[in-house]
Amino acid sequence: MxxxxxxxxxxxxxxxxxxxxxxxxxxxxxxxxxxxxxxxxxxxxxxxxxxxxxxxxxxxxxxxxxxxxxxxxxxxxxxxxxxxxxxxxxxxxxxxxxxxxxxxxxxxxxxxxxxxxxxxxxxxxxxxxxxxxxxxxxxxxxxxxxxxxxxxxxxxxxxxxxxxxxxxxxxxxxxxxxxxxxxxxxxxxxxxxxxxxxxxxxxxxxxxxxxxxxxxxxxxxxxxxxxxxxxxxxxxxxxxxxxxxxxxxxxAHGELPARAARLAALRDRCEEGLGAIPGVRIHARTAPRLPNTCHVAFPGLIGQELMIRLDLAGYAVSTGSACASGAVEPSPLLLAMGIARDEALASIRISFGLTNRPAEVDAFLPELAAAVAALRAGTTP
The missing domain is CATH 3.40.640.10 (Type I PLP-dependent aspartate aminotransferase-like (Major domain))
Structure with missing residues (x-):
């Protein structure tokens, strides 16, 4: 695939x-x-x-x-x-x-x-x-x-x-x-x-x-x-x-310290690049987090629409838990954190793994920025 x-x-x-x-x-x-x-x-x-x-x-x-x-x-x-x-x-x-x-x-x-x-x-x-x-x-x-x-x-x-x-x-x-x-x-x-x-x-x-x-x-x-x-x-x-x-x-037992560092480097590289997209909000950034997970909102958009556009461009992300991804309602967790409904609906989750490489992050960021800009402009893929 x-x-x-x-x-x-x-x-x-x-x-x-x-x-x-x-x-x-x-x-x-x-x-x-x-x-x-x-x-x-x-x-x-x-x-x-x-x-x-x-x-x-x-x-x-x-x-x-x-x-x-x-x-x-x-x-x-x-x-x-x-x-x-x-x-x-x-x-x-x-x-x-x-x-x-x-x-x-x-x-x-x-x-x-x-x-x-x-x-x-x-x-x-x-x-x-x-x-x-x-x-x-x-x-x-x-x-x-x-x-x-x-x-x-x-x-x-x-x-x-x-x-x-x-x-x-x-x-x-x-x-x-x-x-x-x-x-x-x-x-x-x-x-x-x-x-x-x-x-x-x-x-x-x-x-x-x-x-x-x-x-x-x-x-x-x-x-x-x-x-x-x-x-x-x-x-x-x-x-x-x-x-x-x-x-x-x-x-995992043999690789864990190196694995965590590698995943964190990918996440941090991604989050640094996200700063170039206007209005972006990274959730829980100051809290202790998994090294591979970035949860981000693009206010004014619908996360599911962004996810579909990224999928068409060749990038698989999520709008939340896979066990609940069939629903278009905002994540109960995000609402429990006090995040507004519109912002919760505008969120996607990017989670890295051992198969990912820095070059993929670098290629993903402009595709994400383009998708966000297109949705804000109201254009179709």
């Missing part, structure tokens, strides 16, 4: 080393890891190696890693577990910037009797720990605070919130899907009771994710009917996908 891909927060291309690790398990090697014969045991060994690789990347014990199909599944599993353990009478505190899978799951358990409090971020897109912790009640059972936001890229104070939750006996779910593979993530340092990651966000396969459950933290499985994953997630293991997730974790 031709064109320049600048939408790596939606998904990333599969790394060649990851593909090479997966290929044997898509052809000449097979086996159900639950089987005790040599085919099954070979598959089980590959799965356990991947478990160790994932654990190493996030500073966890391999026994804490539960493989699953997606970050969405993992988030749902944790929220439903907490709701069931509370008899559907517990209280949840959810950051407004969470992924839709967290908001939708919280809304679903609220229909069954749970209470949910949503805490907005500050105008810079970062949650204030004191404000979130002040929302806790005696009946609170779970706080959900992601590590990095998928739209504006802000990195959240998970460690400070986790410490406050621990003092109050409340469990913390940290959706780190957008952070793992881009910045250093240490589950122990964060203090999260549940940590979620997904391979396709850091050049691994779609359909491979992990939920890291701290030590003896309580967890009721969402999928039942089998003893897989130490009875925490029933389903025949997708060996090829899990092996790919492990390989992506191993590659």
């Amino acid at each position: 031709t064109g320049v891909y600048l939408d790596h927060n939606a998904t990333t291309p599969l790394a060649e080393r990851v593909r090479a690790a997966m290929l044997p398990w898509l052809g000449e090697r097979w086996g159900n890891p639950s089987s005790i014969h040599r085919f099954g045991q070979a598959a089980a060994a590959a799965v356990e190696e991947a478990r160790e690789q994932v654990a190493r990347l996030v500073g966890a014990n391999p026994l804490e890693v539960v493989f699953c199909g997606s970050g969405t599944e993992a988030n749902n599993a944790v929220i439903w577990s907490a709701a069931r353990r509370s008899g559907f009478r517990g209280h949840f505190v959810i950051a407004a910037l969470e992924h839709p899978s967290v908001h939708a799951a919280a809304a679903a358990v609220a229909e069954l009797g749970c209470a949910v409090t949503t805490v907005p971020p500050a105008p810079d897109g970062v949650i204030e720990p004191e404000r979130l912790l002040a929302s806790l009640r005696p009946e609170s059972v779970l706080v959900a605070l992601q590590l990095a936001n998928n739209e504006v890229g802000t990195v959240q104070p998970v460690g400070a919130v986790a410490a406050g939750c621990r003092e109050r006996g409340v469990l913390l779910l940290c959706d780190a899907v957008q952070a793992v593979g881009k910045i250093a993530v240490d589950r122990e340092a964060l203090g999260a009771d549940y940590l979620v990651l997904a391979g396709h966000k850091f050049h691994g396969p779609v359909g491979a994710a992990a939920l890291v459950v701290r030590g003896d933290t309580p967890f009721l499985p969402w999928l039942v009917g089998g003893a897989q994953e130490r009875r925490r997630r029933a389903s025949t293991t997708n060996v090829a996908a899990v092996v790919g997730l492990g390989a992506a974790a191993a590659v």
